[in-house]
Amino acid sequence: MRKIILLVFILLSINSYSQNLWDNVFKYSTFYGGYTESNSIQGNPTFYVTQENELIETTRRVPADFMVTYGWRKLANFQYEDKNKFYDGTENNVATRSSIGNTKGLEYLFEYQTGRQQGDEFTNKEAFVRYLAKYWLVKGEFKQNELVDLHYVSGEARLRLPIGKKLSISGGIIYRTYDKAYGHNPIQKYLEEQPWWTLAYNFANHTDNLYEMVNPFTGETIGYDYQWFNQQGELIAASDADYRNSVFQNVVNRYNKEQLALIGEYEQLSAIVGLDFYHYRKNFWVHIYGNVLPEHYLLSGDERYSYDNFVDTNSWLDYSAGGVLGFRITKNLGVFTEISLQKYWDRNIRTIKTGINFRI
Amino acid sequence: MRHFAAVIALFVSVASYGQIKDDISVVQYSAKFVTANEIDLKIFRDYNTQTLYMSENKKIFEKEKIKYLPTIILYNDGEVVLVIESGISLKLPDDTTEQIKKEIETILENRF
Numbered sequence: 001m002r003k004i005i006l007l008v009f010i011l012l013s014i015n016s017y018s019q020n021l022w023d024n025v026f027k028y029s030t031f032y033g034g035y036t037e038s039n040s041i042q043g044n045p046t047f048y049v050t051q052e053n054e055l056i057e058t059t060r061r062v063p064a065d066f067m068v069t070y071g072w073r074k075l076a077n078f079q080y081e082d083k084n085k086f087y088d089g090t091e092n093n094v095a096t097r098s099s100i101g102n103t104k105g106l107e108y109l110f111e112y113q114t115g116r117q118q119g120d121e122f123t124n125k126e127a128f129v130r131y132l133a134k135y136w137l138v139k140g141e142f143k144q145n146e147l148v149d150l151h152y153v154s155g156e157a158r159l160r161l162p163i164g165k166k167l168s169i170s171g172g173i174i175y176r177t178y179d180k181a182y183g184h185n186p187i188q189k190y191l192e193e194q195p196w197w198t199l200a201y202n203f204a205n206h207t208d209n210l211y212e213m214v215n216p217f218t219g220e221t222i223g224y225d226y227q228w229f230n231q232q233g234e235l236i237a238a239s240d241a242d243y244r245n246s247v248f249q250n251v252v253n254r255y256n257k258e259q260l261a262l263i264g265e266y267e268q269l270s271a272i273v274g275l276d277f278y279h280y281r282k283n284f285w286v287h288i289y290g291n292v293l294p295e296h297y298l299l300s301g302d303e304r305y306s307y308d309n310f311v312d313t314n315s316w317l318d319y320s321a322g323g324v325l326g327f328r329i330t331k332n333l334g335v336f337t338e339i340s341l342q343k344y345w346d347r348n349i350r351t352i353k354t355g356i357n358f359r360i
Numbered sequence: 361m362r363h364f365a366a367v368i369a370l371f372v373s374v375a376s377y378g379q380i381k382d383d384i385s386v387v388q389y390s391a392k393f394v395t396a397n398e399i400d401l402k403i404f405r406d407y408n409t410q411t412l413y414m415s416e417n418k419k420i421f422e423k424e425k426i427k428y429l430p431t432i433i434l435y436n437d438g439e440v441v442l443v444i445e446s447g448i449s450l451k452l453p454d455d456t457t458e459q460i461k462k463e464i465e466t467i468l469e470n471r472f
Contacts, residue, residue: 028469028471029470029472074472076471076472077471077472081435083470101469102383102471103472105469165382165383165408166382279382280437280438281437281438282438282439
């Protein structure tokens with residue numbers, strides 16, 4: 001009998017635990033997949049005329065853009081956000097930027113995108129997890145966006161002070177990683193110490209050949225210039241100017257990329273203070289969110305190229321902020337504004353959207 | 361400076377106006393003589409809950425056009441979603457809690 005009671009008790013506990021787990025983690029979550037395709041922007045037609053007067057079209061054909069998305073999300077939309085009938089990965093999720101959500105508890109987003117844009121293939125990955133309680137919140141984020149060359153991991157813990165039901169102030173610490181030596185420019189440093197052509201010789205293995213330009217009618221010397229050759233000895237530029245305009249740009253970019261990759265990743269701990277204000281009514285809504293990171297401490301990474309070293313202090317101001325305002329002035333007339341600003345290290349991102357609607 | 365003060369004033373007035381109806385709010389409109397007929401709002405503690413008494417909030421009762429005591433109104437960001445009135449018996453229906461839970465479920469479902 002005792003065994004039966006114990007068994008029933010265990011089953012009830014498991015059932016209650018699994019019900020809680022289901023409600024807190026999985027309920028209202030959505031698995032989604034999507035495929036989008038659209039024509040890419042095509043450039044103007046270009047042509048090349050050969051020495052034999054043959055016309056060759058050299059227009060670059062850009063293949064169609066496409067994107068495949070898979071995701072799993074449990075993110076509450078704010079009342080002012082358009083609720084799509086189906087999620088396809090193109091949503092602008094304000095909840096991931098704000099420190100509050102339109103629900104308490106656990107929210108998350110896991111998304112994988114792969115596709116092609118303007119001929120360039122890309123893979124984007126995103127993971128966002130936040131637990132929002134009345135007086136505290138924890139948040140973890142991972143983002144790898146190859147379209148905007150952004151890659152970071154962050155984790156934060158904050159205490160929260162709700163003031164009334166609309167305003168909330170929070171403060172805590174945030175851990176961030178970054179994989180670029182922000183502020184530092186390896187090619188600039190190189191050119192301060194050596195002339196540009198040494199990079200062409202030593203890094204790109206290109207060679208040059210001095211030649212004299214002579215006026216064929218008078219036999220007079222017009223000047224001197226250099227022809228440039230690749231490793232296989234093929235002519236790649238007919239002059240220094242031609243070389244710098246066409247080939248050297250790629251050499252510089254490759255050098256910068258390789259040098260920055262050698263520096264490696266950084267880990268940083270920062271203080272964070274945030275403010276969130278959300279008010280929604282059918283005819284007027286305002287949502288303001290902002291985070292300021294005033295103090296920073298480098299945990300790991302090459303100090304010589306760290307951002308602290310670049311700005312020569314641990315007290316620079318990183319911030320992310322935004323606001324959404326909508327106002328239905330009359331039944332037919334409404335105005336709206338959306339602003340999003342972010343300055344992390346030397347990266348600035350700003351989007352502004354504003355408009356008016358008049359329904360006849 | 362004047363503009364700044366105006367913005368702050370607007371901010372504060374917006375922040376303080378209509379807070380009983382913000383987000384998901386369960387408000388019980390009641391009076392001291394029917395406290396025995398009230399329901400316990402503790403089960404809705406994940407949301408905003410409030411019990412208002414007529415003697416202390418006459419204006420709100422008038423504005424919300426409360427006819428019976430107790431009356432329970434469920435709000436979602438200022439919008440009335442559900443009204444449960446006690447009627448002349450001064451007694452709320454037995455399934456009041458269930459009705460509120462069901463509506464909250466619908467509100468939450470629509471947010472995700």
